[in-house]
Amino acid sequence: MTTRHTYDLGVIGNCAYLALIRQDTRLQWLCWPRFDSGFVFGALLDEEQGGEFSLLPPEGEFRTRQYYRDNTNVLCTEVETAQGRYRVTDFAPRFQQYERYYKPLMIIRKLEPLAGTPRVRAVCRPTGDYGRQPLTPRRSSNHIAFLGLPEEIRLTTNVPLSYILDGEDFALSETKYLVLTYGAPLEAPLESTCEQFLSRTESYWRQWVKSTSIGSVFQTEVIRSALALKVHQYEDTGAIIAASTTSLPEAPGSTRNWDYRFCWMRDTYYILTAFNNIGHFEEMEQYFHFIANISTKVRDKYQPLYSISGASELIEEELHHLKGYLGNQPVRIGNDAYTHIQNDVYGQVLVALLPLYVDKRFTDPERAHSEQMMYEALHFIERTMEQPDAGLWEFRNLAQYHCYTYLFHWAGAKAACKVAARLGNTDMGELASRLTREAREKIEACYDAERGCYTNAIGSPHLDASGLQLILMGYLDPNSERARTHLAALEAELMTPEGLFYRYRHADDFGTPETTFLICTFWYIEALACVGRLDDARQALQNILRYTNHLGLLSEDVDARTGSQWGNFPQAYSHVGLVNAAYRLAKKLDRPVFW
Template sequence: MSNRHTYDLGVIGNCAYLALIHQDTSLQWLCWPRFDSGFVFGSLLDRQQGGEFTLRPAEGEFRTHQYYLDNTNILCTEVESAQGRYRVTDFAPRFQQYERYYKPLMLIRKLEPLAGTPRVRAVCRPVGDYGRQVLSPRRSSNHISFMGLSEEVRLTSNVPLSYILDEEDFALTETKYLVLTYGAPLEAALESTCERFLRETTQYWRQWVKSTSISNFYQPQVIRSGLVLKLHQYEDTGAIIAATTTSLPEAPGSTRNWDYRYCWMRDTYYILTAFNNIGHFEEMEQYFHFIANISTKVRDKYQPLYSISGNSELIEQELSHLAGYLGNQPVRIGNDAYTHIQNDVYGQVLVALLPLYVDQRFVTKERVHSEKLMYDALSFIERTMEQPDAGLWEFRNLAQFHCYTYLFHWAGAHAAHKVANNLGNADMAGLAERLMHQAGQKIEACFSPARQVYTNAIGSLHLDASTMQLIMMGYLRPDSEVARTHLAALEAELKTPEGLFYRYRHADDFGTPETTFLICSFWYIEALACVGRLDDAVREFEKLLGYTNHLGLLSEDVDARTGSQWGNFPQAYSHVGLVNAAYRISKKLDMPNFL
């Protein structure tokens, strides 16, 4: 693929923070103390003001090879120059300790010689307040303190501190360790502690993978997606963010640069399904508690998204002092979509609550508050049945009666009906049945008999990839003629020759979309599997695997012409899409779960 743009980055994390490391060893993204905090390293968005943490050869050209330790989120970068070869092992410690997970704000970089006598230059210049603040280094006995933030950033190392402070190169003749901390520092033996943390973190991730249930259909890719997805859960509250980053453009020059470090309610069902599909219950449970916590605070309406702590105000700002990724401005923090009306969220919450009643692994105490939540969500559906909204794709200046919103009204009411029957609650069952019927009428109002397709909204001519969910959610019988013709019409209008899918092709507030949206392509694969086109589903799945980066990581968007990755990265929902599509295919192929 000519001029293909990829994010040459690996992600590490421990469910307390996330970091992105380039193939050239540079730490290009690290926000502390939370996923949505200001960056300490952010050269991804500004090479001058984003700080620097690199372990590069002193001079001359060099080659690198980057990979994960098998079945872990521990990243290795091997660097080869004329002087020799060395390996950087980067990881965020995570393991069980004192009956809880130890997940400090600590990044460990292990630097070991492999061949020859490489000369390495270690540069560490953290920043504050999205690059507006330069931190001042202060030398201590065995560490450097970087002062200026509310908590101390500390680099503890057995590399001579003078070499780091003066940015002088040194001969790497033995293993060195560089430990960066925020707040609580490392106050233990350096070498033995780093090695123990590496050993225990390796063991933790491998045990996590062993406890998944995954078929042998493209198992390594599903494992990597599961590992990436796990990193995007902020364990303190259970929230799952859409992506690690902010302001990576959906297409170059598009100004569609958004902050995705938040938790979108509209994705609840898909995330819970993904964790369920790989047999991971703990993450489902934590995420459910986050959703339940939000639900108890809601008065007027659910917002489309919340912060990882459930905060509802996500005021959007532009950071004009930052150059932006490859010069793409604006850089935004916060997200104005929190003010939008997206009425599919009520159905999302109801479908999310369903496992509490049908999955026997949940016990009664977890259901205590949820009956009221179900009533509340049903009453929201009732109140918004005649209300236009911004829809799934968050149109900023357009409100319509979206087919997808009514699908989730229908699916949510369907879930509530099942629960009501389970509880013997005739009142709730009657309300749910009435709302299912009303939502079904609205969905049918989106049907175009002439084209044999459901359009994106009542009275609209446009098509939308989200309506593939009519098949996957069971509204349309997968073996029906209308499911077949609906899918065929979407293929004809929204699918590229490469098998990628646009969300829609009509102009919105920012013009016509230039790039395809990866999760829509995975939905397409699921829809193919549902309607029995299994060979097509497998073929399209295999094609999509070609759009990962060198580590198997997926972005949000792909340029169909060049295969370039765009949008925020890594995109949790693209990996959700991969997990769910692989599961759908493996069930149809009747493949046993091997793990």
């Protein structure tokens, strides 16, 4: 029997950085000073060259239990040994201070005894430039500085420095604190400051959750997904990354190892929908600012993705010195998808701009450049209507006339029609109406009358899970026979016996996909709700929760046969999918039932 693989990791973050911590207290992944910087801890990709930050028993067997403090991103790991039990509380400080958010490049690790007198060995050995830059430790009176990067990494602690530098274990008889910083160090009383930061960070997250609008179904899971999604936003610019990691394979040995630490403009609609569904306006507004900033730099085309600072060049590079996750190579940084032609992005931008005009929470100044952006996006649609592209799934050596692209041409142009009517802009309205009709003709060219479904591209026989969006975006009337037969065809070809969905089943540049793609299953759940199969939708949503890890976190991909998690982790878009599916189901049920 094949062992089920899950990521035994928890995520913490404060919208300035993200870190992944294993169930045995090892900090497995941390990039500083930005999400897309080189790692300072990267044992996830190479145990030897990835550095180490751990609080482990020196010897003997031990058991652990990892959990979040209720409704927070504060992570606790309890370790039980023959000598006693202790808890490590890890968090990234975040709270309001001086009318803005305090979110330092600082990780705080609180180490406290719970029973007996356990012995602990504290190891802190950061590295630089993806393990290629060794750092030099320098002892000071109450901290260790690690030198070699543009800014100092500092460990401030009340654990005796000699124990850390010499690798000696010690008896844990009182609470200890370890504060690791990049750049600005902690220059304040250690114990009281850590406790204050912990209290204020917990309060911040709990208040954020209280201000979250969620339906009455699957509340616990939606809260965890919302908290995970929140920390994937880089607050400095408003960008939202797909995942905090790179090169975790979609399937072992597949070489589908990609860097996801970037912002996919192409997925704008789904992200903004998720934040709107949970009632978080601030995050929507920040993301709009990011999109507006990108738009002012666009000349020839929108890219599918940009860096978190809006940089357009994301040169893909393979790091041959790293072994890779469980030996899976290559390890890649950067993403060549930035060079791809993916024309659905223009419709994504148009649909994303619609709330500026229909949501009363936005004011006129926030629409300042959006009318120009709408015109530009419409003209891009007009120029690319006859252009094949790489499609949603970023085929590297295959260009087709994708149904999904034309769906977003249609949806984007329809959104522009609504805005034009509101503005009284006849020229925009006429252009948008014409493009809506042209896009519909292209979508209908994908219809296979014999099978009663829409294929993935004009002239292609293949089906694709993105075809579910024809129902979700309102192109197909969910009560129509065509929606029913289309959904049935997708179920027959792409759904596994376990109820999960493949993106597609035909070969691409890397062969036939081996694992299912979680967001596609969430789209399927939404489609079930749309067509009125509410019991099926509820059951499917309940079923997919079996594929979370021990903390309720989702990966990108799942091996349907084993239930194993694969792909980058945690995957923001998988959590977006859960939020949107639960919202759609709750709205359809419209009754106060809790599951």
